[in-house]
Amino acid sequence: MSKQEVIRKAWGVHFANDVDENGFRISNVGSLGWDSKYFDIIELGSFEYLIRPKSLRGIESNNGWIVADIMNLPIEGVYQVGKFLDDGTFRYGIDEVEWYDLREYLVDFGFTHYQPITKPLKPIY
CATH class of the missing domain: 3.30.1490 (Dna Ligase; domain 1)
Structure with missing residues (x-):
């Protein structure tokens, strides 16, 4: 399976074209719309968050x-x-x-x- 296929599979029905090469996407919903049990949520400020499925930890390397x-x-x-x-x-x-x-x-x-x-x-x- 390629890196891109792994990212698509991890995101499932939530996959969108704005997902970057390491599986992150920017969201203005933050923890309100994403379950922190399954997603890493990093606050960028001004109601912007980086969101990524936890299963993609380590994908960079x-x-x-x-x-x-x-x-x-x-x-x-x-x-x-x-x-x-x-x-x-x-x-x-x-x-x-x-x-x-x-x-x-x-x-x-x-x-x-x-x-x-x-x-x-x-x-x-």
Whole structure:
């Protein structure tokens, strides 16, 4: 599913063409017309609010996951790989994948996303 499709699905019947690339739209209704249980509501002032379904939190960075582009893979680092299953759940591998093995995991094993694994820094004291 593409980013735009995820945004449309999250908004459902409330989707409109004024929804931006990260799923926000400006509303003058604020918390009166949107249930804060399901929507993030950010007051901009002067009766203007940014509204977005809570399910879209993290969409700006795709929660750190990068959609694999075989022609543009990294040339250093260690990665986690993942893919969506037929039932819509996301599965990620338990192995750390070195950059030079990334192409094999993506092509041969059908993984579609990867995420850098950041090694923790050693303590200073």
